[in-house]
Amino acid sequence: RLGGDEFAVALHEAGEHEALLVAEEIRRHLAEHGIDPPAGVSVGIALFAADRELVADDLLTAADVALYDAKQAGGDQSRVYQGDTTAALGWVGRIRGALDEQRFVLYAQPILALADERVTHRELLVRMLSDDGDAILPGSFIPTAERFGLITEIDRWVTAQGLALAAQGEGVSINLSAHSMGDAGILEQVRCAARAAPAARAGLRPGQVIFEITETAAMTNMRDARAFAQCLNDLGCDLALDDFGTGFGSFSYLKHLPSRYLKIDIEFVRDLLANATDQRVVRAITDVGHSLGKLIIAEGVEDRDTLALLREYGVDYAQGLYLGAPQRITPPTHWERELRGVRTPAQQRAR
Numbered sequence: 001r002l003g004g005d006e007f008a009v010a011l012h013e014a015g016e017h018e019a020l021l022v023a024e025e026i027r028r029h030l031a032e033h034g035i036d037p038p039a040g041v042s043v044g045i046a047l048f049a050a051d052r053e054l055v056a057d058d059l060l061t062a063a064d065v066a067l068y069d070a071k072q073a074g075g076d077q078s079r080v081y082q083g084d085t086t087a088a089l090g091w092v093g094r095i096r097g098a099l100d101e102q103r104f105v106l107y108a109q110p111i112l113a114l115a116d117e118r119v120t121h122r123e124l125l126v127r128m129l130s131d132d133g134d135a136i137l138p139g140s141f142i143p144t145a146e147r148f149g150l151i152t153e154i155d156r157w158v159t160a161q162g163l164a165l166a167a168q169g170e171g172v173s174i175n176l177s178a179h180s181m182g183d184a185g186i187l188e189q190v191r192c193a194a195r196a197a198p199a200a201r202a203g204l205r206p207g208q209v210i211f212e213i214t215e216t217a218a219m220t221n222m223r224d225a226r227a228f229a230q231c232l233n234d235l236g237c238d239l240a241l242d243d244f245g246t247g248f249g250s251f252s253y254l255k256h257l258p259s260r261y262l263k264i265d266i267e268f269v270r271d272l273l274a275n276a277t278d279q280r281v282v283r284a285i286t287d288v289g290h291s292l293g294k295l296i297i298a299e300g301v302e303d304r305d306t307l308a309l310l311r312e313y314g315v316d317y318a319q320g321l322y323l324g325a326p327q328r329i330t331p332p333t334h335w336e337r338e339l340r341g342v343r344t345p346a347q348q349r350a351r
């Protein structure tokens, strides 16, 4: 078991044909014996060739690329790694290029304390600029970045920006992928920021920086995650459990990770006014959270009545389009200025 719902099978003395047969058999077995809810099986196959200098890690990466292809093609099928550039590698290349060319930009969305309507923090939301300079939402590239080990570099970049804002006195909330938990580089960044001389009006106020963690299958080692969270706490940062209520183990996270905030997922907030189940869930999360000394943030607040109801339930903070949409905070990058430079005025007007 590689983690979450991922498994690897090593076949000795088998070629592509045999591997595909085994993959078929696994799929048939699962379809016949059924699990509930029904799940498909996507398989990525990589062949070890004795004449090439492959190590186990390369083989797993190659299988992973093939698996990604299988999923991109709709899932529940098998793909053999072909060793050439695939769709996934295209994205990997784009993300690497964006990292090299500084084509990531940040947006920020206010988080309001409901007691006094003050903005205490802003959540930093990353976007990647396409070749045309359009902002690509994280949903399009974060899964790939996580899959191919590029997310931590993105998270380090966002963290550096966030800490720079914090040094100017801002409250910031930074999203961290579960893959980045345990990253020594991020801890070092925070350590440096926390240590910065108070005379320079830098250093961090306690509670000024929040790290938001989403529960994912990637977080297989709760002990490491806990140690990482504890380090952040010791450095004066707070932890928020993001998208709370949507994962498989929200309450287990609540038990094991030292978090100060719970962010109720938009899924329970969107239809709050009309949906009695959502109302009970939001109240229950708020009550449980409060009884454990946590502060509750509701995300995805889109209208006044929802806000009023959340207030009535005792939710502490709110965030959403009604209170403020994410606004870009990164100034035009060098790359963007160059792009604009090569575009004719007519092309620019057309945008």
Ligand code: C2E
Residues within 6 Å of the ligand: 109, 124, 125, 126, 137, 138, 139, 142, 151, 154, 155, 158, 175, 176, 177, 212, 214, 242, 243, 266, 299, 300, 301, 302, 319, 320, 321, 322, 326
């Ligand atoms: P999230 O952390 O739960 O962020 C909230 C998402 O909801 C954001 O989407 C935000 O733009 C959107 N949103 C805010 N208010 C409203 C509202 O009233 N209605 C609706 N429908 N949506 C609202 P976005 O920016 O596309 O980000 C999606 C996810 O990508 C984030 O979910 C977060 O998990 C991830 N993400 C964003 N930035 C980073 C980052 O720097 N690092 C990592 N690892 N993940 C990030």
Ligand code: MG
Residues within 6 Å of the ligand: 123, 175, 212, 242
């Ligand atoms: Mg978040």
Ligand code: MG
Residues within 6 Å of the ligand: 242, 243, 263, 265, 266, 299
């Ligand atoms: Mg969220």
